[in-house]
Amino acid sequence: MNLDQLKSDWLGRIAAATDEGALEELRVAALGKKGEISLKMRDLGGMSPEERQVAGPALNALKDEVTTAIAAKKVALGDAALDERLKAEWLDVTLPARHRRVGTIHPVSQVTEEVTAIFADMGFAVAEGPQIETDWYNFDALNIPGHHPARAEMDTFYTHRAEGDDRPPHVLRTHTSPVQIRHMEAHGAPVRVIAPGRVYRADYDQTHTPMFHQVEGLAIDRDISMANLKWVLEEFFSAYFGTKVRTRFRASHFPFTEPSAEVDIQCSWEGGTVKVGEGSDWLEVLGSGMVHPKVLQAGGIDPAEWQGFAFGMGIDRIAMLKYGIPDLRAFFDSDLRWLRHYG
Ligand SMILES: CNC(=O)COc1cccc(Nc2cc(Cl)ccn2)c1
Numbered sequence: 001m002n003l004d005q006l007k008s009d010w011l012g013r014i015a016a017a018t019d020e021g022a023l024e025e026l027r028v029a030a031l032g033k034k035g036e037i038s039l040k041m042r043d044l045g046g047m048s049p050e051e052r053q054v055a056g057p058a059l060n061a062l063k064d065e066v067t068t069a070i071a072a073k074k075v076a077l078g079d080a081a082l083d084e085r086l087k088a089e090w091l092d093v094t095l096p097a098r099h100r101r102v103g104t105i106h107p108v109s110q111v112t113e114e115v116t117a118i119f120a121d122m123g124f125a126v127a128e129g130p131q132i133e134t135d136w137y138n139f140d141a142l143n144i145p146g147h148h149p150a151r152a153e154m155d156t157f158y159t160h161r162a163e164g165d166d167r168p169p170h171v172l173r174t175h176t177s178p179v180q181i182r183h184m185e186a187h188g189a190p191v192r193v194i195a196p197g198r199v200y201r202a203d204y205d206q207t208h209t210p211m212f213h214q215v216e217g218l219a220i221d222r223d224i225s226m227a228n229l230k231w232v233l234e235e236f237f238s239a240y241f242g243t244k245v246r247t248r249f250r251a252s253h254f255p256f257t258e259p260s261a262e263v264d265i266q267c268s269w270e271g272g273t274v275k276v277g278e279g280s281d282w283l284e285v286l287g288s289g290m291v292h293p294k295v296l297q298a299g300g301i302d303p304a305e306w307q308g309f310a311f312g313m314g315i316d317r318i319a320m321l322k323y324g325i326p327d328l329r330a331f332f333d334s335d336l337r338w339l340r341h342y343g
Helices: 003-016 020-031 036-046 049-088 107-121 177-187 226-241 293-298 315-323 328-332 336-342
Strands: 191-200 211-221 247-254 257-270 273-276 281-291 307-314
Touching: 003 020, 003 036, 003 049, 020 036, 020 049, 036 049, 107 191, 107 211, 107 226, 107 315, 177 191, 177 211, 177 293, 177 307, 211 226, 211 315, 211 328, 226 247, 226 257, 226 281, 226 307, 226 315, 247 281, 257 307, 273 281, 273 315, 281 293, 281 315, 307 315, 315 328
Parallel strands: none
Antiparallel strands: 191 211, 211 307, 247 257, 257 273, 257 281, 281 307
């Protein structure tokens, strides 16, 4: 076969190669150790000097042309592969990013954190305890006697025992006072704690939900008086509402405090929303008093040696005041639009 025929055969095969694998096979078949062109180069040895003078340069030229053609085809195939990838993996980086919403913490969590921080600045630690309580810690220890209406099933959630299980029923705690009792039992006096948390009552309307949030405070020492209570509460409300807030104490009654006082804060009603810290109106926000001696005893503390004050308020309620939220039920509807607005 003459070299021209050989060249056009090989250049034709190289041009027709569909991918780099096939091209590599062609290179080996033409120029590898046993390649067709390599074998012809080897035949040069057996030729006469006159023949070799012609065949040598011609074969070298052929080898160069095939080598160049393979290199060019390799680039072409590589570019084609890249074009394929670019087409398949093309990404329009100018597209606007997909909007990722960030969560916000619930107003109740936010207010609980604020309340905790303000009382921490006044030396109060946070106490926690079980949400399912015995009626001893939830009622008896707080001097709430057996027949007291608060213990009725219409106000309190009781757990139900299986047949034959004669353990006394437990209750869903109706306030966080039991946490304070447990704290007194465990740590004795003096005491400076607040107890925030979920509480449960069998009630449901625009201002009551079966689960809501309360925070109670307890300060016990050797010479604590109502004056200390007034100061602590005025400090708290002024810090919480960010303005000087005056309080008004109205004599009241709770089984667990004596004397007891309901506390109002000064406010003004401006067209449906309440403005705290000014005006001639008053808004009841919490209950308080000096801890009843029987309750100190229930906590293992000697009332002849120690005394102190306690208070309790609704976290949801002061959150509604601060953020102007009209309906308590909205706190628990998990309506994202509402949460995003107040969160
Ligand atoms: C929303 N809360 C209210 O209207 C009334 O809550 C109050 C009132 C007065 C005292 C307390 N807590 C308390 C706790 C202990 Cl361990 C001893 C004595 N008292 C809670």
